[in-house]
Amino acid sequence: MKIDSKPFQLESELLSIDEMLANNSVDMDFQPIVSSNRNDSVIVSNKAAVVCVKVRFNYLNLSSEVVKAYRIIDKVIYDIFRxxxxxxxxxxxxxxxxxxxxxxxxxxxxxxxxxMGRLNAALSVLDIKFKKNLSMSLGGVMAADFGEIMHSMDLTPYESWQGIPINNVIALCDEVYSKDKKEYDGVTLISDSIKINLKEEYAKFFNTEFASTDRSIKSYKAYVVNTAMYNWVKQNKLEQDETENGNKTED
Structure with missing residues (x-):
């Protein structure tokens, strides 16, 4: 399978987010997505990178606003991946x-x-948008690993991805949030196999080893964001804080 790639553009993405936030008509129907006409096959690659993003987004009931928020998260993350x-x-x-x-x-x-830098900044963008429009907050962590994975379509039309890198990135994200500290929001973890393949300009940011309880996963942490996107975050976060402080003063 190969998804269609498409350049990510912050301005058009922000417009799309605002349009979706403004749309009060939310379709709550859940339709099954089943593809067809796929040949059975098993593909193994030893040159696969896997990125997992785990979002911190809590809710009690599946309301229309929660569905709207998830659709926006889905779209933005998918747009950045592709x-x-x-x-x-x-x-x-x-x-x-x-x-x-x-x-x-x-x-x-x-x-x-x-x-990963774009994804991290996007979570901050969405957090600002959600707090303002939906009274919800959003956070997240992410992890990346490199190695051998298997893609199987033996159960066509259903597909399966398997491999140690997939298990590792999920386990790392889970472990970060098991520490139950909000300051871990935005942390980026990479495995040793990712770090040794990075150019020095990027690898130098990851000099702090993550204290994982799983000794089989050696990983490093940093806070990596896309600069252009994060400039938008800083400016809008400042405006949001000023508004909140102004409201407290009036109270």
Whole structure:
């Protein structure tokens, strides 16, 4: 499977987010998505990079506003993943979003980290938008690993992705949030196999080893964001804080 790549543009994405937030007509019907006409096959690659994003987004009931928020999160994360033309598939289950990348060269690994920077900044963008329009907050962590994975379509039309890198990135994200500290929002974890394939300009940011209880996963942490997107975040966060402080003063 190869998803259609499309360049990610912040301005058009912001417009799209605002349009979706303003749309009060939310379709609550859940339609099954079943593809057909696929040949049975098993593909194994030892040059795959896997990125997992785990969002922190709590709710009590599946209201129309929660559905709206999830659709926006889905769209933004998918748009950022497919901006990278090495991305071959995107999976979403619960609070987990997983991007599968074919990364035969080190430049592909560098591009994966660029994607993670955009994803991290996007979570902050959405947090600001959701607090203002939906009275909800959003956070997230992400992890990346590199290695061998298997793609199976033996149960066509259903597909299966398996491999240690997929298990590792989910486990790392879970462990970060098991510490139950909000300051971990925005942390970016990469495995040793990702770090050794990064150019020095990127690898130097990851000099702090993550204290994982799983000794089989050696990983490093940093806070990586896309600069252009985060400039928008800083400006709008400042305006949001000033508004909130002004409201408190009036009270």
């Amino acid at each position: 901006d990278n033309d090495s991305c071959v598939d995107v999976l979403h289950v619960g609070h987990y979003y997983i991007g599968i990348f074919y990364a035969p060269q080190t430049i592909n690994i560098d591009d994966v980290l660029d994607t």
